[in-house]
Amino acid sequence: MIYQLAGYMGRKSLSVMGELSHGAMLINETIYWLFLGPFKKKGMRWRSGIHQMVLIGFEAIPIVALISLSVGIIMALQAAYQLRRVGALIYVADLVGISITRELGPLLTAIILAGRSGSAFAAEIGSMKVTEEVDALVAMGLNPVKFLVAPKMLAIMLMLPSLVLISDFVGIAGGFLVAVGGLHLNFERYFTQTVHALMLNDILTGLTKGLVFSMIIGFVGCHEGFSVEGGAEGVGLRTTRSVVTGIFLIILADCFFTVLFYLFV
């Protein structure tokens, strides 16, 4: 019994260590191709990067906007429910503006992209691994990290912060709708209140979070893709894991950065 327990723990820690070392190698190589690749001849596949940007960024605009709008409305209503009692209804503007830009905009966008793009990375690379396509790339002398990972990372690192900006804007607009339509606040007063409440730092910290989340999604998705073993079942397993691990790490990182920004920014 005790042997089995020790054996189980040993095997588990070995596999976790193995994943960590693979992940570290992937990060190392990706950083090389992402930052030094563009200065080399044929070091970065721009065309593929732009294609990924359309898939990751442009095509996600409707869903990001819709969810941000709903959350903006929800936030405004919940804030109004509390603030009405103390007669401070106008502070709905502050609350919605700040919580969307500092927190919910980046978080929601990241969770949507973890589900949309992180899983797509894992599934694409994973099925390429199963069908010997990754081996074929290596055999042709093409580095799979340069070929597959770098364009995806470039795209998601640019697109996620851009989507965060859209999410911020639409989220605040959702608050507007509630305030002007439902709470009968004056449009102009609400607008100036929001502008006064928001500081550049609020938006910048949100964008910083977005950039960090984008790296988490990209690395987790690609790492899970390269870890696929076996057939279709392996692809499914790793795709699921890419979403679950991605969201888990995003929330951990969010917690860390929120504490950091609260204390220092």
Added chain:
Amino acid sequence: MTDPIIQVLDLVTSYGDLKVLDGVSLDISRGLITVVAGSSGCGKTTLLRHLIGLLKPVSGQILLGGRDIVTMSEKELYRIRTRQGVLFQSGGLLNSMTLAENVSLPLKEHTELEDSTIQIMTRMKLELVGLLGFENFLPSQISGGMKKRAGLARAIAMDPEILYFDEPTAGLDPVTSAEMDQLILKLKKTFKMTIVAVTHELSSIKNIADWVIMLDQGRVIFSGTLQKTLVCENPIVRRFLDRKPGQVVYDSQKYLNAITGMSL
């Protein structure tokens, strides 16, 4: 055998406790077709993956033109790979790209040629394997045999010195198999390529091989010219060539242990 381009010295590799290759040593001569044969599970595909540098052995050396690729840096390995071509068992085509894009990919990534030149070269390679007119098809739209031929066109796109085949004729009908054999012979004759093919198809071995290396349970059991192979007396080689089933010794105690999952 003279002028070896690849020398494998005492290669050992294992998956967990299972030794897949157990002290394999062999030479591959320049300009000849060497066939690595053996029944399923003998380690021949694993050997091929080591030769390409996709897997690292536990111990042993693989000398390519006198330099050990086992200890070589990744960067050098990638450079060497541009001078060799590999045809994977299922073709290994990138499924998101058309045939023309697949074949032109190595040219686009490794050379400074003009796009128009690349287009012409791509068509030449596709013509060579009989796929002219299929440039804009996706791999999912063509048959298995065509995928293999398209994979071959891509493998020879850079005019490699060494060409590796993993089961070139497995899963193909007899006519297509014979055509594939003809194609391999043509490549050897016209381009003076060194060809290494891993296969268990008897007819294919008899058609194309200059030199045969037989593997069994991770060891080299025979190495010689095709003529010598056909008259070889080694019982395992004979069984393979004559398509005889291996002798199963019936041991009732062993059988009982095996099916009940108990060990003595």
